[in-house]
Amino acid sequence: MTKAFCFLQIDCALNNPIHCIFTTNKKSKMNPSVPITLKICNRQYRIKVEPENEEVVRKIYGGMLEKINTFRELFKGRDDQDIMAMVLIDHLTSSAALPDASQNPTSEMLSEIESIHTLLHT
Numbered sequence: 001m002t003k004a005f006c007f008l009q010i011d012c013a014l015n016n017p018i019h020c021i022f023t024t025n026k027k028s029k030m031n032p033s034v035p036i037t038l039k040i041c042n043r044q045y046r047i048k049v050e051p052e053n054e055e056v057v058r059k060i061y062g063g064m065l066e067k068i069n070t071f072r073e074l075f076k077g078r079d080d081q082d083i084m085a086m087v088l089i090d091h092l093t094s095s096a097a098l099p100d101a102s103q104n105p106t107s108e109m110l111s112e113i114e115s116i117h118t119l120l121h122t
Contacts, residue, residue, distance in 0.1 A: 036061075041068065041080035067091075 033048040038061055049057050067087045072078075075086070 040064070041084055 032051070034051050034054045035046060035048050036054065036057060038045045038047065047057075064087065067090065068083055071083050071086045071090075075083070078086075
């Protein structure tokens with residue numbers, strides 16, 4: 001059986017990255033996992049994810065399809081490879097542009113709590 005491990009960092013806010021396995025149609029006797037078939041730009045990708053990660057993967061997949069459709073509308077006539085490159089670049093640049101406070105919501109919350117405390121006690 002042909003299989004390759006795939007490491008996905010689905011969201012910067014997740015503490016635990018999601019691991020999935022790309023497989024062929026042959027049966028596997030690995031850990032119990034949920035098979036998911038993702039159709040991206042007219043190609044099907046079969047992956048297996050842990051049951052607790054299935055919902056997150058499906059949400060990310062839905063968001064990716066929305067971005068693909070948005071870019072197809074904006075850039076009519078482009079081929080699928082161009083569309084996927086634009087989606088990838090958009091994702092990477094939007095993830096990299098996050099400010100430090102959004103990656104550490106605790107510091108932002110503490111700042112707000114201190115502001116409220118100051119207002120209440122003045």
